Amino acid sequence: MNRKHGGANAVMRWLAALALAMAVALALAGPALAEPEPGQAAQAQALALLDQGELAAAGGHFDKAEQLWQEALRARPAWPVAQQRLAQLPARRQGYAAQVARIARDQKASLDFVEGVTLFNQGDYAGAAKIFQNVAEVLPGHPFARQYLADAQAQAQAIGYGSLTVESNLPAKISLDGRAVGVTPLTLDDLPVGEHVLTAEANDAQARQTVVIHGRSTSLATFSFREVEAR
Known part of the structure; x- marks a missing residue:
């Protein structure tokens, strides 16, 4: 009977020692595995800094991207990937600026088309x-610009010419597109449609307008x- 109790106690002591040893081992190994x-x-x-910089550059925030890539390089000195990103930054700035300018130009052309209509x-x-x-020319793939251009040119050619009456409060010498055409009041016939530059001179003064x-x-x-008073 005593031998049975003695054997059981020995087993219990052995299990307790094993559990204590495992606990100590886990306590020592835990921080090394976690960190x-x-x-x-x-x-x-x-x-992580490299990825954040790439997101900033994609949005056009190149100053922020440069800052993040510099931090990445400090965290990992002489890292070729971060060095390459920084080296490519000036070209990416220029490319982004050109892309923004191209988008603005295309948007303006689209608005101009509405004005043309x-x-x-x-x-x-x-x-x-x-x-x-x-x-x-700006938007070669525009679905209607060339058709409207052909129609407008055909209409302008069919209409051909118009007239212009020029008046002034004082008799004035008139030039049209740099060519003298007479003194006001006068009417000019058979003028090509479109814009023309009209110049008037009177009393040593000159005025110009586009018609x-x-x-x-x-x-x-x-x-x-302005009328000059006689002395």
Whole structure:
């Protein structure tokens, strides 16, 4: 009976010692398993900073990207990947700026097309054709610019010419597109449709304005000069 109790007590003591040894081993091994080595932590930090910098650069925030990549390089000195990102940064800045400018140019061309349609509907076919020509050059794939351009050019050619009446409060010498055409008041016929530069001179003063000639109609331009009192 005593031998049985003695054997049981020995087994219990052995199990207790084994449990204590395992607890000590786990306590010693636990922190080592939970915490990465210092080098691995630095690499993980550098990789996270690299990814954050890439996101910033993709959004056009290049100053922030440069800061993050510099931090990645400090966390992982002489890291070729971070060095490459920093070396490519000036080119990426320029490329992004060019892309933004291209988008702005395309958006402006789209708005210009709407203006061209408005001029077309108002009968200013020459002005509309000029706008459609620019839109077609900026946006070669525009679905309507070239068709509207052809229609505007055909309409402008069919209309052909218009007239211009020039008036002023004083008799003034008039030049049209740099060519003297007479003294006010006067009416000029058979002028090509579109924009023309009109210059008037009176009493040693000169005035200039741009006029638009519409086909089969008469445009009006007026000038006003200060009268000089006779002495």
